[in-house]
Amino acid sequence: MKRLGILLVISAFTIAVFIQMNITGNTTSATTDEVKEGYKFPKKVKAVIDKSCYGCHSEKGKSDDAKEALRWDLMDEYDKSKLVSVMDEIIEVVEKQEMPPKKMLEKKPDLKPSEKEYETLAKWAEKEADKLLD
Template sequence: MKKLLLMLAACMIMIFAVSFILSPERAYSEKPQKKKMGTVKAMPDDVKKVLQNDCMGCHSTTGNPFAKGQLNLSVWDQMKPEKQAKKAEAICHMLRKNSMPPKPFRDSHPDKVPTDKEVDMICNWTSGN
């Protein structure tokens, strides 16, 4: 009898596991909705100003080919909302880590390094959707 119960329990677990594997949509679709991913608010003017001053020397159509390949702020308005959201997140991430602007550029252009206050403002925008 004990063995039978154990078998039953094992069967139930199997059924759970299989149904979970067979319905990946259900497993994954709820996450992004909770985080409200996929959109970001229109870029506020004060954010635009900082990015223009500090970043667009490289991240623009006329900028550094490597930089604009990853992020071209000249065409921000033409980007799909999903791409904007992804790039906005990357921008905040880079700024929080002090990874952008690149170190040599920071050293040679201290006036083009966003201040902590500016980073807060930018990250406020990127997560404020």
């Protein structure tokens, strides 16, 4: 009877610890997720960015010029005016199809967005800018 009691106490303790661990674990992961989530892109837009832009315009990019001009992964840190500027630049660059650079496309033609993908990006940027300017 005594043993059963000790066993019960130990199991209760273990369960309690597990629950605590889970709760703490959950809270931590929820917070980090939120921080990492950053700027929200619609799926279609994100697909174009991933395919054609992210290689240079993110932490992993090799060109400093590209990274200075735009960092998709840091967009949540941009202030309002910088965001509007970036959106305007995206619209312009897409209109003239200046990006990805020709040289890059010669090496990796797969990076070229389709007309539809260009349009998706431009329309999204226009909407974002309008929202910011409202």
